[in-house]
Amino acid sequence: MTALILHGGAGARRERDYDREVAHMRAVVEAMKARLDAGGSALDVAVEATVMLEDSGLYVAGRGASPNLAGAYELDASLMDGATRRAGAVAALQGFRNPVVAARAVMDRTPHVMLAGEGASLFALDQGLEPIGDETAWFTHAGQGEDNHPPGTLSHGTVGCCVLDRE
Incomplete structure (x- = not known):
């Protein structure tokens, strides 16, 4: 089922x-x-x-x-695999399309559970995740x-x- x-x-x-x-x-x-x-x-x-x-x-x-009070788009996502109890998350990710894909990469490719802010963005860049070209047009x-x-x-x-x- x-x-x-x-x-x-x-x-x-x-x-x-x-x-x-x-x-x-x-x-x-x-x-x-x-x-x-x-x-x-x-x-x-x-x-x-x-x-x-x-x-x-x-x-x-x-x-x-929508943007935060400072005008920045900060995205969060988390996921967990119940069978393995592995988890991954990003917080305050800026500049990348799919935070859930970044969270999956954290779970699969790092020893961490969460990356946040600039560290999450640098990780997403390093992983070749899809950036947002024009935030005004995207969001x-x-x-x-x-x-x-x-x-x-x-x-x-x-x-x-x-x-x-x-x-």
Whole structure:
């Protein structure tokens, strides 16, 4: 038996139409179901699903992030492999597209559990992870105007994914 749980964020506005997010989430679920049915590992599926959420710009994570009070885009991600109890994370990562890919690299390629700030960015660069060329064009600020982010405050949030594979 396999299972997949996705979380696209919290703090929805009652009057907002979320048809795009629902359609995208459905497409992610269907793609990841196919990966699991084909024998994909839970960890690979979790990362792939999260990349799809981050890249969409629809959720308050990855491309959908908003800047901090200093105007910088600092992204966080973490993941854990329940079977091996290995974990990896990045915090305040700047300049790179998919923080979950960086977190996976921390887990797979270092003795650390978390890298933060400049160290996380230098590691991502060293690992050849995909940089963001033009932050103004890349980020969509998906959380602006949500009920849990009153005007003039920071938009923040996350996405989540939990996967159970055949193993």
